[in-house]
Amino acid sequence: MKSIFENQWIWVTGASSGIGLALTELWYQRGAKLVISARSIDKLTAIQQSLNPVGDRIKVLPLDLADPTAMAAAAQQALELTNNQIACLVNNGGVSQRALAMNTSLDVLTQMVKVNFLSQVELTRAVLPSMVQAKRGYIALTSSVAGKIGTKQRSGYAATKHALHGYFDSLREEHYQDGVLVCMVCPGYIKTDISLNALKADGSKNNQMDSGQETGMPVELLAQKMIAAIEGGKDEVYIGGKEVFGIYLKRYIPSLLKKVMRSVKYS
Numbered sequence: 001m002k003s004i005f006e007n008q009w010i011w012v013t014g015a016s017s018g019i020g021l022a023l024t025e026l027w028y029q030r031g032a033k034l035v036i037s038a039r040s041i042d043k044l045t046a047i048q049q050s051l052n053p054v055g056d057r058i059k060v061l062p063l064d065l066a067d068p069t070a071m072a073a074a075a076q077q078a079l080e081l082t083n084n085q086i087a088c089l090v091n092n093g094g095v096s097q098r099a100l101a102m103n104t105s106l107d108v109l110t111q112m113v114k115v116n117f118l119s120q121v122e123l124t125r126a127v128l129p130s131m132v133q134a135k136r137g138y139i140a141l142t143s144s145v146a147g148k149i150g151t152k153q154r155s156g157y158a159a160t161k162h163a164l165h166g167y168f169d170s171l172r173e174e175h176y177q178d179g180v181l182v183c184m185v186c187p188g189y190i191k192t193d194i195s196l197n198a199l200k201a202d203g204s205k206n207n208q209m210d211s212g213q214e215t216g217m218p219v220e221l222l223a224q225k226m227i228a229a230i231e232g233g234k235d236e237v238y239i240g241g242k243e244v245f246g247i248y249l250k251r252y253i254p255s256l257l258k259k260v261m262r263s264v265k266y267s
Helices: 018-029 041-051 068-081 106-134 155-178 219-231 242-252 254-263
Strands: 009-013 033-037 058-060 086-091 137-142 180-187 236-239
Touching (some): 009 018, 033 068, 106 155, 137 219
Parallel strands (some): 009 033, 009 086, 033 058, 086 137, 137 180
C-alpha cells in the first residue's frame, strides 16, 4: 500500500523509539521520505542506516524538545533539508508522569509543559508558513486519552495534553481555508516504554512498566491506524482498547466514569 505522501517529506519527532519509530518504518515502507528527530543522534543514525543507508529518503535531525526556544532554528534546518517542502509534521515526542499532583515539583511541571506543549507549538508555528504558501499541509499530534480525561498521577501530563487540544483545535479552524489539516490522535494503552520513561515527582525516571502498557495495543497496529487517520484527514481519533470508551462515558455518563475511575488502581 502506497502513502498519499509517496515521495513527499514527513517530519516525525520522537522518532527514535515507540510510536515515532513505528510511524517512520511504516511510512518509509509506503514510499514517503522522512526527517526523523529525537535527542539521540546515535539512535537516529542507526535507524537511517537500517532503513535507508544512502540517506536520500531519511534525514537525521537531532532535537531536544525541552528547549522551546530552539525549535525555530530546528524547523529552519528541516525546511532546508526538504527544500521547503514538508508535507506533514508529526508532533509525536513527549514525556509522561507518575506522581501525585501535590508532590510534583514546579521544575517537573515546567519540563512537561516545554516538551509536551510549547515545543510542539513552536515547531508548528515555524513550519506552518510553508504549508500556507503551498496551500496544503498536514499537522498531526500524538495526544492521549489523558488529553480528554484527567487521571490519578497524571495531572501535569493530562494538563499538557488538554492544552494541545485547545491550541490545535483553534489552529485547525484558522487555517482550514489554507488547505492545512490538523489531526489529534489520542492513543490509549500502547505497548511502548512511555511508563518506563515517565517522570516521578522529583524528575527522575519511573523505570517501571505499567500493566496497561505491558498488555496494550502493539505499536505497529497503532501506527497503521494513526497513519490512516492522518491521511484520511480526520480531525480527532481515539485508538486503543476498552480504555478509550472512557472518553464517551465522560461525554454522556460522567457520573459512571467517576465511579469507574475511583475504583481503578493506577501504578
